[in-house]
Structure formats: C-alpha cells, structure tokens
C-alpha cells in the first residue's frame with residue numbers, strides 16, 4: 001500500500017455516512033460510484049454542502 005494522491009492506490013478509502021460524493025478516483029466502478037457508500041478522499045469531493053465521513 002502507498003499513498004498516490006491520484007485516486008489509484010486505494011489507501012485513503014473512507015466510508016460515507018451522509019452526503020453525495022463527487023468521485024474523481026479511478027478505482028470505483030460506475031455502480032459503486034452511484035451507490036456513494038465510500039470515497040477516496042485524496043482526490044474526490046462533495047456534491048452536497050454537508051458530507052459526513054467515518055474517520
């Protein structure tokens with residue numbers, strides 16, 4: 001494992017508890033992105049004004 005900061009290694013995966021992620025990684029499938037249950041915080045953001053993460 002390493003920290004790529006480019007959305008390709010998966011080291012920074014965090015569970016999403018609330019909010020809609022703006023996925024910019026190259027790891028999740030389209031279905032996983034649509035589900036919005038996890039986010040790679042090095043490169044992705046939020047489509048909603050509030051997002052709660054399981055840190």
Ligand code: FES
Nearest residue numbers: 004005007010042
């Ligand atoms: S640091 Fe590699 S996916 Fe985020």
